[in-house]
Amino acid sequence: MAFRIKHAGFAASIAAVAVLVAGAWLLTRTSEVRSAKAAQPAADGDVDITSQTVNVTDKQADGFKILPAESRAFSVMKNAVGSIDFNQNMLVQVFTPNAGKIVDTFFNVGETVTKGQTLFTIDSPDLLQAESTLLAAAGVLELQTRTLTRVKQLLKTGGGAQKDVDQATSDQQTAEGNYKAARDAVRIFGKTDEEIDRIVADRKVDSILIVSSPISGQVVARNAAPGLYVQPGNAPAPFTLADLSTMWMAANVIEIDAPAYRIGQPVAVSVPAYPDEAFRGHVTTLGLNIDPNTHRQLVRSVIDDPTHKLRAGMLASFTIEIDGPRLSVAVPSEAVVREGDGTMTVWVTADRHRFERRNVKVGMAQDGWWQILDGLKPGEFVASSGAIFLSNKLATATTG
Numbered sequence: 465m466a467f468r469i470k471h472a473g474f475a476a477s478i479a480a481v482a483v484l485v486a487g488a489w490l491l492t493r494t495s496e497v498r499s500a501k502a503a504q505p506a507a508d509g510d511v512d513i514t515s516q517t518v519n520v521t522d523k524q525a526d527g528f529k530i531l532p533a534e535s536r537a538f539s540v541m542k543n544a545v546g547s548i549d550f551n552q553n554m555l556v557q558v559f560t561p562n563a564g565k566i567v568d569t570f571f572n573v574g575e576t577v578t579k580g581q582t583l584f585t586i587d588s589p590d591l592l593q594a595e596s597t598l599l600a601a602a603g604v605l606e607l608q609t610r611t612l613t614r615v616k617q618l619l620k621t622g623g624g625a626q627k628d629v630d631q632a633t634s635d636q637q638t639a640e641g642n643y644k645a646a647r648d649a650v651r652i653f654g655k656t657d658e659e660i661d662r663i664v665a666d667r668k669v670d671s672i673l674i675v676s677s678p679i680s681g682q683v684v685a686r687n688a689a690p691g692l693y694v695q696p697g698n699a700p701a702p703f704t705l706a707d708l709s710t711m712w713m714a715a716n717v718i719e720i721d722a723p724a725y726r727i728g729q730p731v732a733v734s735v736p737a738y739p740d741e742a743f744r745g746h747v748t749t750l751g752l753n754i755d756p757n758t759h760r761q762l763v764r765s766v767i768d769d770p771t772h773k774l775r776a777g778m779l780a781s782f783t784i785e786i787d788g789p790r791l792s793v794a795v796p797s798e799a800v801v802r803e804g805d806g807t808m809t810v811w812v813t814a815d816r817h818r819f820e821r822r823n824v825k826v827g828m829a830q831d832g833w834w835q836i837l838d839g840l841k842p843g844e845f846v847a848s849s850g851a852i853f854l855s856n857k858l859a860t861a862t863t864g
Contacts, residue, residue, distance in 0.1 A: 511861040516821040518811075518854050525816050528850035531796060532843050537789030538828050538835045542724055544763065546715025548735065548778040550706045551766060556679050557701035560694045562653065564588035566702070567672060569688045577677045583703050584688045585672050591653045592671035595663055598646035601639070602664045608632070608639040681707040682772070711767045711774045713745065713782055716760035724786040725750055731765040733782045735774065743767045743774065747784065792827065793836040799848045800826060800834045801855045810840060811847040811854045819847055819854050 510519045520528070564586035571577055612632040618624030650660055653673055663670060688694075688702035713733050717725065727750060733743040744767070751762030765782065767774065801809050808826050811819040824839030840846070847854060 511858060513858070513862055516858065518819050518821075518857050520817055520819065520854075522817075524850075528816070529848040530813060530816055530845050531799070531848045532845050533793050533795050533836065533840050535791045535842050536794035536833055536835075538792050538794070538830055539785045539789050540787035541828065541830070542717070542721055542784050542786050543781060544715040544717045544721075544784070545779070545781050546713055546763075548733075548767075548774050548776055548780050549712040549714055550684065550708075550776050551710045551712050554679070554681070554707035554710065555684075556681075556705045558583055558675065558678065558703040558705060559696055559698070559701050560586055560588075560673070560675055561696055562586070562588045562590040562673060563695045564590070564673060564693070566688055566690050566692045566694060568690060569686070569702075571683050571686070571703070573683050573686050575683050577681060577683060577705060579677055579680045581677050582674050583677050584675050586675065586694065587671050588653070588673040589671070591650070591673045592669055594646070594649045594653060595669040595671070598643075598650050598660070598663065599667060599669065601643040601646040605636070605639040605643040608636040612636045675702075677703075677705060679705055679707060681705045684776075708772045708774075709768070709770055710745075711769050711776070713765045713767050713780055715763050715765075715780075715782060716755070716758065717763050719754050719759040719761065722754065722761040725761075725763050725784065726786075729784050729786060731767070731782050731784050733765070733767050733780050735778045735780045737775075737778065738773060741773075743769060793840055793842050794833045795836060795840070795846050796848045797829060797832050797834055799846045799851050800824070801851050803855065804859075809855065810836075811851050812840070813845050813847065816845070821855070821858060 510521075511517075512519075567585045567587050569584045570582055577583070612629070612635075615624050615628045615632045619626065619629050647657075647660055650663070651657075654676070655663075659670075682705065683703060684706045685700070685704035686702070687700040692702075694702055713731065725747060727747050729747045731745045731747060733745065734741070735743075745765045747763060748766045749762070749764035754761050763784075795810060799810050801811075803809055807823050809821050810824050812822050813819045822839055825837040827835035827837045829835070
């Protein structure tokens with residue numbers, strides 16, 4: 465019995481040793497397989513992990529777009545967010561020059577007005593008084609003129625005295641001065657000389673005061689209504705007009721960017737309503753102070769808008785060219801791949817079949833091109849279309 469137990473224990477020991485030996489062999493073999501897989505191309509012979517290269521077939525190569533890296537001019541740009549507003553230099557609030565009640569209005573919000581067109585009319589007591597004074601002055605002048613003529617005739621026939629002529633002359637000159645002053649007073653209300661002559665000839669006053677547009681533009685606000693009593697300068701203005709051929713774009717830029725902005729710099733503005741359209745303009749105003757709460761500076765630009773697409777209050781973003789173009793190596797945007805670890809890579813080829821992944825340092829992205837600051841030379845060929853495919857193929861082989 466004891467012998468059998470010892471024999472069984474010996475056999476178990478031998479089995480255990482055999483298992484250990486087999487396990488060590490399997491581990492060694494597995495390690496060799498993995499090392500060979502990492503050191504050699506995959507089974508199909510198209511990926512080399514060690515050299516970070518991928519070989520493609522002729523059929524795959526035909527689907528790629530291969531372009532050389534080239535030198536392109538990149539402008540140094542700054543971006544900011546702001547809003548659209550009316551060009552306040554071309555915005556006019558139209559008030560009545562004299563108090564009175566509005567009789568008629570002729571335009572609504574959004575309608576186009578040309579300079580000199582009538583916006584609204586008012587019944588003006590001041591105009592009525594001025595025209596009444598004009599008629600009285602005209603009557604006095606007419607009377608004094610007839611008197612002077614009569615005394616001159618009497619003097620010629622010996623029936624009058626020189627002092628009567630002198631007095632009549634003085635009175636006539638005074639009446640003539642009062643008449644001219646009365647005409648000027650009516651002219652202030654916007655009446656033309658022809659209209660004043662008609663008032664005098666017809667002996668009929670016209671208390672309707674016409675308020676005309678001082679500029680050509682569009683009505684952006686209206687507070688006028690028939691029967692409303694208005695006074696000069698009392699807000700709100702009956703009409704507000706704006707020349708919409710230009711608009712303002714106001715942005716508050718961060719403090720550290722403030723030294724980069726200068727008056728006259730070209731600006732390209734985009735708004736969500738027209739995502740594919742750029743509105744052009746230039747910087748006209750730079751704030752003289754930095755807001756102590758936000759640490760931002762005002763940068764205002766005048767934007768051309770001949771088709772009147774922009775609206776006050778629109779959110780907008782602008783791009784300002786703060787420095788002239790600089791030549792740099794560049795590749796199309798689709799040639800640059802952002803890897804999972806955040807690095808930027810391109811796939812370089814010399815024969816259009818073997819592609820090597822190369823890390824690059826990128827700068828600005830403009831007009832569909834990436835600026836390459838380091839890692840690529842002009843003339844080197846890169847995969848434009850297909851770069852993502854190559855990166856995915858290498859990644860799959862690495863994790864496989």
